[in-house]
Amino acid sequence: MQKEAKTLSDKMACNLVKLARWGFDLVSGYKHKPIPADSNMSVEELRKGGYILDEKAWLSRILFLETIAGVPGMVAAMLRHLTSLRLMRRDSGWIHTLLEEAENERMHLMTFMTLRKPSLFFRGLILGAQGVFFNLFFLSYIISPRTCHRFVGYLEEEAVLTYTRCIQDIEAGRLPEWSNMPAPEIAKDYWRLDPSASLLDVIYAVRSDESTHRFVNHSLANLNAETDINPFAIREPDMLVKGRKLGFTREEAEQYVLESRQMFEQGKADSK
Numbered sequence: 001m002q003k004e005a006k007t008l009s010d011k012m013a014c015n016l017v018k019l020a021r022w023g024f025d026l027v028s029g030y031k032h033k034p035i036p037a038d039s040n041m042s043v044e045e046l047r048k049g050g051y052i053l054d055e056k057a058w059l060s061r062i063l064f065l066e067t068i069a070g071v072p073g074m075v076a077a078m079l080r081h082l083t084s085l086r087l088m089r090r091d092s093g094w095i096h097t098l099l100e101e102a103e104n105e106r107m108h109l110m111t112f113m114t115l116r117k118p119s120l121f122f123r124g125l126i127l128g129a130q131g132v133f134f135n136l137f138f139l140s141y142i143i144s145p146r147t148c149h150r151f152v153g154y155l156e157e158e159a160v161l162t163y164t165r166c167i168q169d170i171e172a173g174r175l176p177e178w179s180n181m182p183a184p185e186i187a188k189d190y191w192r193l194d195p196s197a198s199l200l201d202v203i204y205a206v207r208s209d210e211s212t213h214r215f216v217n218h219s220l221a222n223l224n225a226e227t228d229i230n231p232f233a234i235r236e237p238d239m240l241v242k243g244r245k246l247g248f249t250r251e252e253a254e255q256y257v258l259e260s261r262q263m264f265e266q267g268k269a270d271s272k
Helices: 008-028 043-048 055-069 071-087 094-113 120-143 145-171 185-191 199-221 250-271
Strands: none
Touching: 008 145, 055 071, 055 094, 055 120, 055 145, 071 094, 071 120, 071 145, 094 185, 094 199, 120 145, 145 199, 185 199
16 A cells, blocks of 8 residues: 655655665665566576575665664654653653654564674664664654654555565565574564464564554644644554554544543443
8 A cells, every 4th residue: 555645745755765765775786576477487596687685685675674764753752752841741642652663663673683693884884874864854853743754654655565575575485594484582572473483474563563653654644743632642543444544634533532532431430
């Protein structure tokens, strides 16, 4: 699913994500060339032909993605935290959700770090990219929180696509190194996976997280960042909702907040 960019700010956010994706693909050598329908090429031939990635290339791509993905939630939460302190008023529940997003993305990174220890050169690239992105996002969020949340929503769409393609490669036997790899212990603990869970199960869980971030940020982009209540402060919609649409409209968010309050009050009444 992809949200149609209608307004000028949405088009700007969408095009920035496309530009970032193009640059990242260029640097990492990722092409995603369609495999010919009648192809009988082996995995090695497909890799040499640039049709698929090997496990090292996939891991480098995922590690880089997650080091960047963990920045927006923390920056947005920090700015809203400082605004709440400065103006001495409540934040309407945004800060907690944004911090949860940042922490979740960090756990994705910690999970995949168990599969590979990055080189000093790779760490240097991360340091530079994170420094540039942090400051750009910081300044952009001060100017237009709405555009920034839309940008993250589009960024998460790309993340969902990336993990979907990784899952397809594993299930099609094009990534044999990961086909029967057990899930890291940190992943079993974090996502409460079965003891026999595989790395494929972990990637499904990560993709589910990214679809949640996509839904949350597209929803927040539809709200007034100064006055509207975060609809996810009390509860989150289930995956049937998040999997069928890209986010709440402002009216849907208001209705969801009202329903959440009614459920909360009903729960208090039932407990008496």
